[in-house]
Amino acid sequence: MKTFTYSLLLCLVSVFSYAEISSAEKSALVKFHSSTNGNQWKIKWDLTTSPTKWYGVQIKNDKVVGLSLPNNNLKGTLPSELGQLKSIEIIDLFKNELTGNIPSSLGDLQMLHTLNISFNRLNGAIPVSLCNAKSLKVLELYMNSLTGTLPKEIGKLSNLENLSLFNNQLSGELPSTLYTIKSLKVLMLNSNNFTGKLSYEVENLTSLQNLSLFENNFIGQVPFELEKLKNLNELNISYNQFNGLISYALAKKDTFQMTMLNDKGVAVRLPLLTDNTGVVGTPD
Template sequence: MIRVAIFFFCLMISSGVSFASGQVSPKEKAALVDLYNSTNGEDWNASWDLAAPINSWKGVEIKDGHVVGITLFMNNLSGVLPESIGDLKYLSNLNLAFNQIAGVLPEDIVKLDKLKVFRLEMNRIKGAIPTGVDNLKELEVFSMFNNFLSGSIPENFGKLKNLRELNLSSNNIKGEIPKSIGNLSNLQALGLFENKLEGQIPAEIGNLVQLKELVLSNNQLGGEIPKEFGQLASLEILQLQNNQFNSLNVLHNMNTKQFLVFDTDDNTLNPRFNDIQFERTRMADTKFEDENENE
């Protein structure tokens, strides 16, 4: 009995040492190594020592023996994302913004059902957004502005009830804005600037009572502005310029004093540009700024 007790005590101690030294399962470690190899890890600004404990690798967050965060913002990643990234099933934060990642999004990325923050803005990713994006039930931020995305905005984005920020600006996205976007009751920022969107703005946008930023400029949107815009009492930033609207009459009935930014093609509406951080709101000002970020 004493020997058995000692054995289990030693097992517990060794397990504790394993977690303390930043170890994770072989499958999760293999996925991290794949990410390193697929994005030319040797050329990163801050590379990983693959022989060192994983908790010493820049930008990797570990909790209870699992990878829960990867933050490699502006770190000179290139190449493509590996399919095995879907094996990091405990991942809640993925921030690979301001790099040079190309290719398409891996299909298995929609297996990351614990993901809350997904940031891949200012890269060179092409192709369509995976249709299974609604599997990411916990998602709060989905930001991929300034890539080369094509296809349409998936209708099932409307199922992501926790989404607070959706930014697809500066891509090649076509089609109409899905009515289902109006189901995102927690949405605070919607950026669809500089795409090839067409059709009318859905009236359901008026359901987004928490929306603070709405950036739809530089598209091919038409028709009239929905009267439901009058319900957007929290809106502070509204940009609609460079579209094909038949009428902006609805905007004349809105209280423009509520806005920090108010930009349309109707000069009689007195555009407003208060002292704010434009790099976060006016995507036109950020386009291709990543060209020299990593010099």
């Protein structure tokens, strides 16, 4: 009996020692490897070994939970097969040379909380389906060549804390649903082609700490509701076409002190409200 028990334990140890991810997940990683020119990566995968030994792949309970290959000379496109990594929580492919579109299948990743594919050469629109990845807390797509609008479905990402889309070619007005994401702490949309007004509903973003909208084409009055955001410690909305009066407090908080471009493209500062003595404040 003791011999049988000992043999059984050895078998169990052996099984757990050689436990592997599913064939679907392994196939997805192999496809990712080939689509991004894996043979030219800085740190390469040996596909003859177990995925547990592949650089940047994090596995937990026989599931892929992380794929982190920043600055690793990835070239090519992101395959739709990434959507097969159903348990993945983090995808970090920052600073590579990825091209093509963002796969719509990433929206199938319900456990994904961090997606960073910034500083690449991605183009096309932000897929609406990405807004189905409701666990997302960090969505960083900055410094690419993305076009189109910010999907109105963005409001479905109710856990989002960091939305960084700066230095792209995004356009259109900000959807009203954006102002419903009360968890947002960082909203960086600068250096795009956004238009329209900044809604007074911005006051709903009570967790906001960093708001960067400079170098766009926003118009209209700067909402005074910005002053209600008590956690806001970094603000830059200059180099737009905002108009009207602004307070000294807001002008002082803005990095470029509310310097806008007028209809002739000339940089001018917005005029300040007078204080209770009738004296106009100056941001200097």
